[in-house]
Amino acid sequence: MTVNERAVRALKEILQKPGNDACADCGAADPEWASCSLGVFICLGCSGIHRNLPEIGKVKSVTLSRWEDSEIQFMAERGNKAMKAEYEAVVPVYYYKPTHKDCQALREQWIRAKYERKEFSTAGRKLPYEEGMREGMLMKRGRDNGQFFSRRFVLLEREGNLKYYAKQDAKMPKAVIKVDTINATFQPGKIGNPNGLQITYLKENITRNIFLYHESSKEIVDWYNSIRYVQFHYLKVAFPGSSDAELKPKLTRNFLKEGYMEKTGPRQTEGFKRRWFTLDHRRLMYFKDPLDAFAKGEVYLAHRDLGYSVCAGLPVGTHCNGAWQHGITIVTPDRSFLFTCESESEQQDWISHFSSAIGTSMSPQEYSMEALFKHKY
Ligand SMILES: [Zn+2]
Structure with missing residues (x-):
């Protein structure tokens, strides 16, 4: 048996341990890659995201790469279960944890939030989604001509709504959207942008869609989780007796x-x-x-x-x-x-x-x- 065959056998054994049978980040079955900076087993898709993270992005294929004994030892000591306990110790209920079916922007920001920004490692941190107010420019698709224009959006927890303005300095919003009627879903294919976000809402009981994107995947995912945060707090007040687990499915949901x-x-x-x-x-x-x-x-x-x-x-x-x-x-x-x-x-x-x-x-x-x-x- 060659050195590498021995390494592959050792790694396959480590993969049998509970938690290592699914990607540490998106849950896809039978991960064949690993981050040897972090000590987690991940799928091919997530390995591509990890590779781009400076300092912590050392990834290897379980079967194709050359492994040092010390690296195998490191993987054995860590593994997905232990690292989840560390990096996902305090994921807020409203935060959307993507699966392998979700778009690149959502998965990349989840991985960066976890390992780079360590947002979920220690309790008591105020996350950027929890400000109670978010204001910024987003590209919005015009209803009639299909072109995208920069529009100012304001999300207010206190009022429980999302507004947007046609002009930068406009006083009157073009629309006031009640957060409890919003369903936000990432739609990169349909919108033709990797950070494309569709917001569906009700206006006088009629369904209305708006299509948005931002150049930065962090910005658009932050908006998405901020909307979920405001919705969650709105629901907490609207349904005081409900548990977090009961409220969670009422937040944004992917189209079936x-x-x-x-x-x-x-x-x-x-x-x-x-x-x-x-x-x-x-x-x-x-x-x-x-x-x-x-x-x-x-x-x-x-x-x-x-x-x-x-x-x-x-x-x-x-x-x-x-x-x-x-x-x-x-x-x-x-x-x-x-x-x-x-x-x-x-x-x-x-x-x-x-x-x-x-x-x-x-x-x-x-x-x-x-x-x-x-x-x-
Ligand atoms: Zn994955």
Whole structure:
């Protein structure tokens, strides 16, 4: 056995220890890389981020790199469990811990916050997200022309809202957004910028989208976590009896699924038209274009006991004049919605998400939401 084979065998043994079976930073299974400055096992994606950290960015492949005995010893002594206890000792409830499915900006800032800035190592530190007020310029996509312009944004914990101004010195905000209606999600692909952030909110019960970015990934991720911080404190006041664990899922959430389907109108005789669909928990919204400010319409997916159901296929006799053939029918107490998907796998994927929403019991807030939606049809 060569020196290196021995090293690989020793490392594989260390990888068997609890905690080392998943990336220390994003949780991806079976990490094949390691930071030998920090003593953690990480996935390929996170290793690329670590590599760019000055001073602490020494990464090696478990199987391909040459390892010194002292380095193997170091990995054995440390490992993911012990280092998590050190670097993630006090992660605030509102702080979003990214997974391997999240975008580069979120993962990079999480790794930098953990190891470079050591934000979560000792209690009692006031983090930049917790100021109660954040003010700054963000690039915002214009509603009509699709160009991005620099706009001043102000987030205020005291007022529980996010405002933005059309001009730097404007007195009146262009919009006042209540934080409890905000859902912020990173959308680099859709927005066409690695730091692209979509903010979805309600204005007079109508869903509205704005699309933002900042050149600096730290700035945009700080904004994102500041919004979560303000939302969390708003919810604490609104639901005084709730535990942190109950409130956490009410903060920003990633969309369950997005993509194109074709749909027909309420009379079901209109042609099928291609629309961009976004499923945000129980709200299925559709847009003409993925970057539209307003949804063309929405379907609220309430519990099946209230008369909601979903099935594959279209009602017999539906004149399917669209290009796509894989039908889905959603039945609500008021009407049926007919969709078609490009492929069977897309159809099955959408159906499994719809079924899961319809099969999940509802909170009191969701009952009032459902009642509100009924009036819209
Ligand atoms: Zn990872």
